[in-house]
Amino acid sequence: MDYSKFIVKEASSQDLQLFSDLCLLVFGQGYNWPPELFEKWMKTQNAHLYLMWYKTQLVGSVMTCPQFDAEGKPIIYLYWVAISPLYQGQGLGKHLLQKVISQEDTVWELGVDETNLRARRLYEKLGFVPYETLGLQPSVRSGAKQYRLQPNR
Numbered sequence: 001m002d003y004s005k006f007i008v009k010e011a012s013s014q015d016l017q018l019f020s021d022l023c024l025l026v027f028g029q030g031y032n033w034p035p036e037l038f039e040k041w042m043k044t045q046n047a048h049l050y051l052m053w054y055k056t057q058l059v060g061s062v063m064t065c066p067q068f069d070a071e072g073k074p075i076i077y078l079y080w081v082a083i084s085p086l087y088q089g090q091g092l093g094k095h096l097l098q099k100v101i102s103q104e105d106t107v108w109e110l111g112v113d114e115t116n117l118r119a120r121r122l123y124e125k126l127g128f129v130p131y132e133t134l135g136l137q138p139s140v141r142s143g144a145k146q147y148r149l150q151p152n153r
Helices: 013-027 035-045 092-101 117-125
Strands: 006-010 048-054 057-068 074-083 108-112 145-149
Touching: 006 092, 013 035, 013 048, 013 057, 013 074, 035 048, 048 092, 057 092, 074 092, 092 117, 108 117, 117 145
Parallel strands: 074 108
Antiparallel strands: 006 048, 048 057, 057 074, 108 145
């Protein structure tokens, strides 16, 4: 696949309705947030939303949010990792995450539903390691399996 045709850029407030629609499509009714709620949450959390586009079509998303781990060390947590169902299985999730995580040499973390084996394999291919493998105690994140990517990959 020619990934050069897929552009990753930081979202503007005008993009939030399309992002909201993508979340509903990928994650289901429980994630039907209005754009205003995303915008407010992003401002209060100092989060950044990155969107992947193919021409004028929104293909994928990932949100980065600076936080602190259980030991008080800074990390960046990844939220809303999503690829439109029309584009899944083509390596675009990997491409999007590589673009975003290559921007900073830091500890990255994310959570994924235990049953989402496809996503878990993707994260492990990118170097993310399950918390239990690292001997870390996961924080409470709605029952998701937590992963960490260490710097200096």
